[in-house]
Amino acid sequence: MTAEYKVHASVAVITLNNPPVNGLGLSTRRAIIEGLNQANADAAVQAIVITGAGKAFSGGADIKEFGKEAALQEPNLHTVIAQVEQSAKPVVAAIHSVCMGGGLELALGCHYRIAAPGTTVALPEVKLGLLPGAGGTQRLPRAIGVEPALNMIVSGESIKSEMLAQIPGQKLFDKLSASPESLAQEALTLAQQVGERHAAGNEALPLVRDLKCKHPKGDAYFGFVRNMVKAMSKNYPAPLKCVDAVEAATKRKIADGLAYERELFVNLMWTPESRALRHLFMAERATTKIADIPADTPTREIKKVGVIGAGTMGGGISMNFLNAGIPVTILETKQEALDRGIGIIQKNYEAQVKKGKLKEDKYAQRMALLSTTLSYEDLKDCDLIIEAVFEELGVKETVFKQLDAVAKPGAILASNTSTLDVDKIAAFTQRPQDVVGMHFFSPANVMKLLEVVRGKATGKDVMATVMQIAKKIKKTAVVSGVCDGFIGNRMIEQYSRQAGFLLDEGATPAQVDKAAEKFGFAMGPFRMGDLAGNDIGWAIRKRRAVEKPGMKYSASADRLCELGRFGQKTGKGWYDYQAGKRDAIPSQEVLDMIDAHRKAIGITPRQISDEEIVQRLVYSLVNEGAHILEDGIASKSGDIDMVYLTGYGFPIYRGGPMHYASEQGLINVVQAMNRFAQNPNDDAAFWKPAPLLARLAAEGKSFA
Numbered sequence: 066m067t068a069e070y071k072v073h074a075s076v077a078v079i080t081l082n083n084p085p086v087n088g089l090g091l092s093t094r095r096a097i098i099e100g101l102n103q104a105n106a107d108a109a110v111q112a113i114v115i116t117g118a119g120k121a122f123s124g125g126a127d128i129k130e131f132g133k134e135a136a137l138q139e140p141n142l143h144t145v146i147a148q149v150e151q152s153a154k155p156v157v158a159a160i161h162s163v164c165m166g167g168g169l170e171l172a173l174g175c176h177y178r179i180a181a182p183g184t185t186v187a188l189p190e191v192k193l194g195l196l197p198g199a200g201g202t203q204r205l206p207r208a209i210g211v212e213p214a215l216n217m218i219v220s221g222e223s224i225k226s227e228m229l230a231q232i233p234g235q236k237l238f239d240k241l242s243a244s245p246e247s248l249a250q251e252a253l254t255l256a257q258q259v260g261e262r263h264a265a266g267n268e269a270l271p272l273v274r275d276l277k278c279k280h281p282k283g284d285a286y287f288g289f290v291r292n293m294v295k296a297m298s299k300n301y302p303a304p305l306k307c308v309d310a311v312e313a314a315t316k317r318k319i320a321d322g323l324a325y326e327r328e329l330f331v332n333l334m335w336t337p338e339s340r341a342l343r344h345l346f347m348a349e350r351a352t353t354k355i356a357d358i359p360a361d362t363p364t365r366e367i368k369k370v371g372v373i374g375a376g377t378m379g380g381g382i383s384m385n386f387l388n389a390g391i392p393v394t395i396l397e398t399k400q401e402a403l404d405r406g407i408g409i410i411q412k413n414y415e416a417q418v419k420k421g422k423l424k425e426d427k428y429a430q431r432m433a434l435l436s437t438t439l440s441y442e443d444l445k446d447c448d449l450i451i452e453a454v455f456e457e458l459g460v461k462e463t464v465f466k467q468l469d470a471v472a473k474p475g476a477i478l479a480s481n482t483s484t485l486d487v488d489k490i491a492a493f494t495q496r497p498q499d500v501v502g503m504h505f506f507s508p509a510n511v512m513k514l515l516e517v518v519r520g521k522a523t524g525k526d527v528m529a530t531v532m533q534i535a536k537k538i539k540k541t542a543v544v545s546g547v548c549d550g551f552i553g554n555r556m557i558e559q560y561s562r563q564a565g566f567l568l569d570e571g572a573t574p575a576q577v578d579k580a581a582e583k584f585g586f587a588m589g590p591f592r593m594g595d596l597a598g599n600d601i602g603w604a605i606r607k608r609r610a611v612e613k614p615g616m617k618y619s620a621s622a623d624r625l626c627e628l629g630r631f632g633q634k635t636g637k638g639w640y641d642y643q644a645g646k647r648d649a650i651p652s653q654e655v656l657d658m659i660d661a662h663r664k665a666i667g668i669t670p671r672q673i674s675d676e677e678i679v680q681r682l683v684y685s686l687v688n689e690g691a692h693i694l695e696d697g698i699a700s701k702s703g704d705i706d707m708v709y710l711t712g713y714g715f716p717i718y719r720g721g722p723m724h725y726a727s728e729q730g731l732i733n734v735v736q737a738m739n740r741f742a743q744n745p746n747d748d749a750a751f752w753k754p755a756p757l758l759a760r761l762a763a764e765g766k767s768f769a
């Protein structure tokens with residue numbers, strides 16, 4: 066049963082019990098209706114309390130029902146709330162811990178509300194590209210006033226019950242309980258009192274829907290808010306619709322307002338932006354689920370972390386653990402390297418302190434957790450050791466052999482390598498089951514993405530532990546198999562190749578970047594190259610020429626590097642940069658170089674549309690992504706999307722490359738690829754659709 070029913074003297078208590086957060090799924094909704102009916106039919110009962118078991122009053126909709134028929138099946142949430150409002154006996158909501166979305170809407174239908182202090186209250190639907198669809202936009206403004214309600218609804222942010230209780234004239238909470246522990250008893254007492262009162266007299270039951278809802282400045286206020294929200298919400302339609310719905314609460318009768326809210330809600334459900342956000346919500350939760358590793362797999366305890374190498378990555382990686390309160394020891398080969406690395410960590414923290422994002426004492430606490438060493442002996446009690454030394458197999462071999470000699474049994478040995486074979490690295494040790502890839506992204510203290518590279522021998526408990534620790538350091542961890550570039554970089558290589566071919570054929574770096582940025586990428590491929598350093602790709606191409614001779618590339622990127630134009634770090638790359646600034650200024654030298662290169666390879670430049678640019682860039686990701694799925698490097702398309710959304714600046718409102726391709730219709734994607742394959746200046750072999758993609762397209766299916 067997803068709700069329990071119990072009678073205490075004259076009060077019936079309906080306790081929602083649908084772990085983890087009492088989601089309002091079909092069976093919970095049915096149980097509420099049954100409870101209401103039973104209580105109203107029982108002559109001994111005078112009032113009803115609705116509360117939640119465990120960690121929440123209710124977190125709202127049941128995510129298992131997301132976008133499914135069951136969410137609409139009767140009794141749907143509207144029906145439940147209407148029944149609560151119509152109950153002849155007073156209904157008291159006893160709210161604690163978490164009261165969000167549909168949970169708050171249910172509470173707003175009750176006649177009385179008592180809340181525990183510290184309760185997190187929110188209408189977060191806008192974060193999924195929606196608006197509260199069960200009366201929240203109509204009842205919340207009536208309960209707490211137009212402005213506070215609109216702020217909550219448009220932002221989706223949560224607010225504590227005690228803050229809400231301080232809003233002058235608010236009718237959301239009749240009472241705050243003295244403490245979370247006393248809530249149940251105080252709710253019973255309140256219910257008993259109102260039960261007796263209503264049983265005795267003819268006093269009507271108070272309803273939020275009957276409250277007045279006006280803003281003193283009326284249209285002027287909504288005009289102002291609309292402008293502000295429009296400017297902030299750019300590619301997302303939902304926030305403006307939230308404004309429309311709340312405005313309706315001030316102008317329409319409640320029944321009309323509810324119908325209008327419903328209409329807006331249903332329209333938003335069908336927007337690509339909401340579909341993308343809902344996909345992201347589900348994909349994010351699914352990344353940690355690994356098919357052959359049960360959720361109850363025992364994990365290893367990580368109390369102390371070692372980091373090898375205090376360079377760009379080692380420093381950022383260390384900060385993640387320090388921020389989470391986990392002691393870190395960094396090892397280097399020379400004291401100077403240690404000093405430089407620690408200096409950078411300090412500078413990063415000091416910048417945060419200056420901006421007011423970090424308190425002085427917190428900074429001191431974090432630095433106190435950090436120690437340094439030149440000796441492997443000092444790592445012998447570390448539970449997790451992450452290597453971030455130069456990207457050379459020989460150097461990794463030396464490091465892992467030394468680690469194998471000193472690390473305690475059961476310590477996890479991780480490599481931050483971005484291209485090397487984790488299985489080879491594991492083979493340098495006598496304990497390959499303890500070796501795993503932890504591929505952080507730069508800057509490692511900022512970027513959310515962590516690719517967890519599962520080697521052939523990596524233990525299941527090691528995987529479970531790393532996924533758990535990733536959560537602790539607030540990363541989005543995505544599992545990747547072993548291959549060159551793992552998920553993200555293997556795909557970006559194809560994207561970069563396309564960017565190069567586009568230059569060869571007539572586009573400029575600025576045109577390509579603009580088209581990509583208009584599509585929504587945080588940065589176009591050439592600005593990204595300048596930021597990351599063009600020499601990295603140069604080195605990879607040189608290696609490729611040996612490993613995979615015959616792979617076609619535009620040589621313009623090589624010509625660029627031959628000019629010493631490595632990017633922002635050398636003050637010039639695809640663009641020119643002024644000292645201390647990051648603005649990309651088109652460079653005549655680069656345009657001349659591209660021109661000369663075109664002549665050398667005999668291409669007459671042509672006009673290329675932005676649409677073609679975007680399709681070639683994005684579909685190259687999609688085709689390689691499909692190969693990655695087929696090869697078992699990624700286990701689900703949502704994982705690939707998460708990699709691109711959290712690590713590569715793919716526009717959130719498009720849901721990631723694989724989701725985007727599905728939205729376009731895979732058959733259309735395949736047809737475009739077939740067209741690109743006809744282009745003699747492109748790579749026809751690459752554009753042969755991956756078998757998985759071809760099959761799904763032929764069957765009219767999507768990646769999901």
Ligand code: NAI
Pocket residue numbers: 373374375376377378379396397398402452453454455456457460463464481482483484504505506507
């Ligand atoms: P880096 O050159 O900034 O730092 C490497 C550090 O390792 C240097 O401080 C060096 O003194 C130290 N080191 C070298 N050999 C050592 C040894 N035997 N023992 C101890 N310390 C040693 O390099 P970066 O960029 O931090 O890269 C490190 C690793 O992270 C590489 O495997 C790289 O592929 C990977 N990576 C780099 C990313 C980036 O954007 N820079 C992104 C993701 C991974």
